[in-house]
Amino acid sequence: MYRHLTSLLLGRRVHQPQFTPVCLRFGSGGCGRWEEEKKEDGIKWIQLEHRGPYFAPLYEPLPEDVQFYYNGKPMKLSLATEEIATFYAKMLDHEYTTKEIFQNNFFNDWRKEMTSAERNIIKDLDKCDFTEIHKYFVDKNEARKALPKEEKQKLKEEADKIQEEYGYCILDGHREKIGNFKTEPPGLFRGRGDHPKMGMLKKRIMPEDVIINCSKDSKIPEPPQGHKWKEVRCDNTVTWLASWTENIQHTLKYIMLNPSSKLKGQKDWEKYEVARRLKDVVHKIRAQYRMDWKSKEMKERQRAVALYFIDKLALRAGNEKEEGETADTVGCCSLRVEHIRLHPELDGQKHVVEFDFLGKDSIRYYNKVSVEEPVFKNLKRFMKNKDPADELFDRLKTSILNKHLQNLMDGLTAKVFRTYNASITLQEQLKALTNSEDSVAEKLLSYNRANRAVAILCNHQRSTPKTHEKSMQNLQAKINAKKQQVEEAQEELKKAEDEFNDTKDAKAGANVEKKKKKLKQLEEQLSKLNVQATDKEENKQIALGTSKLNYLDPRITVACKCPVLLHL
Template identity: 85%
Template sequence: PLGLGMGSGGCGRWEEEKKEDGVKWMQLEHRGPYFVPLYEPLPEDVQFYYDGKPLKLSLATEEIATFYAKMLHHEYTTKEIFQNNFFHDWRKGMTSEEQEIIKDLDKCDFREIHKYFVEQNEARKALPKEEKQKLKEEADKIQEEYGYCILDGHREKIANFKTEPPGLFRGRGEHPKMGMLKKRIMPEDVTINCSRDSKIPEPPEGHKWKEVRFDNTVTWLASWTENINNSLKYIMLNPSSKLKGEKDWQKYEVARRLKDVVHEIRAQYRRDWKSKEIKKRQRAVALYFIDKLALRAGNEKEEGETADTVGCCSLRVEHIQLHPQLDGQEHVVEFDFLGKDSIRYYNKVSVEKPVFRNLQLFMKNKDPTDDLFDHLTTTFLNKHLQHLMDGLTAKVFRTYNASITLQEQLKALTNPEDNVAGKLLSYNRANRAVAILCNHQRSIPKTFAKSMQVLQEKIDTKKKQVEEAQEEVKKAEDEYEDTKDAKAEANVEKKKKLLKRLEEQLAKLNIQATDKEENKQIALGTSKLNYLDPRISVAWCKKFGIPIERIYNKTQREKFAWAIDMAGEDFEF
């Protein structure tokens, strides 16, 4: 139930009758997941070689070999841990005869198989238009059949209606399980969730479901456990669906509520820096980091199960260095650790003196691998946050600080006199401030240098055109000086108009180049989709006459339909 004020603007579909607590739907009907096609054996003339000799593999062994072959020129297959995990899992799938022969990955030659898949790929790209159209129609047919469900009388789109194909697990960063075999999902692994009175989906012929449930307190349609991390995977509704839209909207409403109490919370953790209990002090310093630096909370994890990544509560002594003075600033904390998805967080921050003093205390007589906040767990922290405000977690701070930063930056950076390109540059700069706050990085795209070069060539060409147009204007003006006739005067105007248009085009290209350069290592998308209240962007577009499609693409506009309906130009987060 959403007991929330609507902001400005009406919003029909988001406001239908409310259900009782915990109930997410009354009716749910769907076709179940679409299972990816079974393995097709390689042609006879494509061979695997062991120790220089061709070796015919059994079907199961061959399938796993193709997973590795497809990745032959990938960075992953150069990593020892990937190779070892793959070889271990591959041998498990072999026949006993194959296990006797294949004992050394270095003697395996996958090159012919790799070449075959590269050629298949090229052939697909080179298909004539009609063939491509036919394939698209087949995919659309599957989408029509499996990609929608009926939820409380609405036909809603499903996000991921296909099961994941088998393959080799990649993981992010130095994941200890990379290279392990992701098994094929069978109907026998799948739990179906739908309403009791609906047409229950039929499993593929000769198979049965693991279980059929009628649980209307959850929003997933099907689930299974994947074999690498033993985690549950779900088939969910598309972000554009009413259910997801409501959830998204609620998330930002919780963050907006934080705005009213954040001053009290800050005053409270400042008081706790001086607490007699070390536990409270640690909680207060951690909360300061979560608030000021938008750090993630950092849950406790099983060792050896995942990459060694940390968040605020799981920081170790080795992850920070204290500098009483650095680069002309006092009380500087230097952070260096791997955060979520093994993305490095590196930052030097000047903190308040009591925080610095407390950190010195927390680090005293500890080894580098000891926990910095040894008296603190995320559970203890989140309990405290829940006590401060209903629904408050560490993530809400990230959402709140991200959204408030965007709103403030847009106010500071947008010049109403700018043209659309100039305003969009300001928007991206505001978005970038948020991405930097949240540490959303990306590696420089492989195509960056090439596309930058192409853009630079365009700029050079345009500069030449501008110079030529300036010459033309001067010529026309001289001619008018000599003759003073109306035709020559009209010609001056015409040439000036052309010059103005070319100058505008050049300015636009220059803005593009600046934007591209500034964004090469920053991922703007993550914060835009997950941390920024879309109503801030919608209101900004409406206020400055920017078409919304310049900010959000079609998929994003569907996801944020609720915000586009709801926010007027005067919306304040």
């Protein structure tokens, strides 16, 4: 989003903004591109020309002296088998390779690619020794990092050349940056959480797998020598440039434009416009779902309670998933009885619902929320006579919910609530936390706090950084040292006071004041360090980037004259 905002500002698409989120327009200002003639409904482009994807480099065999060992004995592998062995060897340091599912999936897929002779020998993963191969890649990596400046510069220039050549396309006469112009290299599938397919072999993408999408009159990209494309088509109702089907989940992968492109930027703007329209009708929708809590129809009650959760807690919709194909994660509509616990009273609050489930990317959602009484009573009913593994909202599906939302407002779907609530939270927090006379540093702190409130709302988490423990220890050492200094200063002050009491000397009196000042200064420093430690600890599992990028309407940031703009 910020890249988009930058391009908006730099491109002067926003001219002399009035700094209010309501009247600020993305497209005002008479700058050419946003006013280009509107295309027919569903038509995304007239002209699309590009070079096709940049293919992952071919496998380079290991040097002779780097060996794979089976049962303690060196074993020369065929090229294809060796390549897959390197995928595993490169990951030896990673937690993935300690997981049984990962190991089993890898070993099964690896054996499929072996020659029959190799398959006859290699029957047990525990007898495979990849450590020498692993070390080879670690050393190679180190060597690359230690390269002299000029060598690094040379490598960078080569990468830039590829970026120049393959990283841009021509769309309706404009040069636009492509988001991912490289095919995904082969490797081992890294599914998140308890993914049943982790460790499976992700095969190399060949030109024969790739569908090219470009305009008829454009220069059709050349496939690499000796190869052909799977298909060349001209479909201007879609925005992708190339696509292929991956072999793990058999889903489509696309080469698409960078977020800085006009097409993506416009879509982004439209997303926030829908969220703004929701602002005008959300009170009506809330009144409606409150009414529906009392509906005669169980279907409607479930829909209304689910919508309350989506609105109040910014839960995702929760589409159905194919069992056994992915990690067991849920969203609102797919919640099961086992994911919530009802407490008529908890920690002094009434009607508390305790949520505990794995959401997108297997990130845990844990929350205790006091809900309105009818919601609590309804939940009790929904759970009655059900097993823990049964669906909480058994009469509800995302399609039903979205159909209902569509009737309430044009373009409204469950995900719009997340965008709306995230942006409105930012706006409210900024209003509450900032004063116009604040310094840049204070404003920045407030902005980060507001951003953090949004990240918490949306449950955007990250794994604790590897360096966290150590950096906390360093900080703690600083705190301890400062505490010591404070204690020493306290003693010094006491001594000075005693001296003054004994002598009543003016010089001794001045010394007391001096010591007091020093103590105060040290105490302030200690307090700052303590705040810093708390901040670090609280932030260790919160990811701020996703909300910044996908949920916060940049016009709110502009409207609040936030100093983050200075950092763009």
